[in-house]
Amino acid sequence: MRKKNIDLSIIISNYNNFGLLRKTIISLKHYISTLKYEIILIDDTSTDSSVIDIKKEFPNYLLKVNKKNLGYSKSYNIGTKIAKGRYILHLNSDIVFIGKQKLDYLVKFMDDNSKIGITGCKILKPDGRLDLPCKRAFPTISNIFWQTIGLNNLFPKNRLFGKYYLSYLNENEIQPVDCLMGAFMLIRKNVFKQIGLLDEQFFIYGEDIDFCYRTKKAGWQIYYNPKLIIQHHHGGTTNKSRFKHILKFHHAMFLYYKKHLAAKNYPIVNVFVYWGITARTIGNFVLDFITNFELSLKKIFIQKK
DSSP: OOOSSOSEEEEEEESSOHHHHHHHHHHHHTTOSSOOEEEEEEEOOOSSSHHHHHHHHOTTSEEEEOSSOOOHHHHHHHHHHHOOSSEEEEEOTTEEEESSOOHHHHHHHHHTOTTEEEEEEEEEOTTSOBOGGGSBOOOOHHHHHHHHTTHHHHOTTOTTTTTTTTTTSOTTSOEEOSBOOTTEEEEEHHHHHHHOSOOTTOSSSSHHHHHHHHHHHTTOEEEEEEEEEEEEOOOSGGGTOHHHHHHHHHHHHHHHIIIIIGGGSOHHHHHHHHHHHHHHHHHHHHHHHHHHHHHHHHHHHHHHO
């Protein structure tokens, strides 16, 4: 029997990742005080023992098991369709909550600001550095170019070069932004009613940018609120099939540009952009190969010692 009058529906998709999922859920439960909530788990056809482990350790949570690997957008849409909460939290399965503020605070923040459609939080990497995509501008030809050639890293406080990740803004201040990271997005249910679900063209990347774009276009505000802090462990499926995920990441760039930007530019500009995305894809394949090759050599030398 599911609860009624639910404040928050928390949706988590899992794929061969039960160890981290377990840590996420245990951490999550400590960061909810008075909210009425439900947790909806979507298993995206795990090939390990995830489904058995979930049923054994979390029998009271609603579990949906996909018949085939559907990807991020479709999995979270399945959860969103059955969610009962006033707010819906899309949460990655590799998150640990830290800091003082709880989810109750963020829900109240949105209750007090009815024009906000989505709120994100401060997301840290395991080494304590800010996970930059947790607050950013919408991608454009110029800001992605500066990011691609690395000028955003050299001059993060420059308003031109640091535009995409908004690195010139104070990461500890509450502020409106264009876009958040899909690893943590607290979404008002009325936003889904107005603009629809995640675009299922995006298998695993880009769906968060697209959804934020559509949300702002519909007149809602999007806020970054660093009072709530989480740690993103990046230890899930993307590390297990790097080449495939590099391809999907850049395919998402192509889809986003085609959907939202191509019609605003001259055809010749679009040709150069698509060529640029292709070149960036190849460059990342090469860089990833070199990095893995160097790591393999180091392991061989260490073993010989």
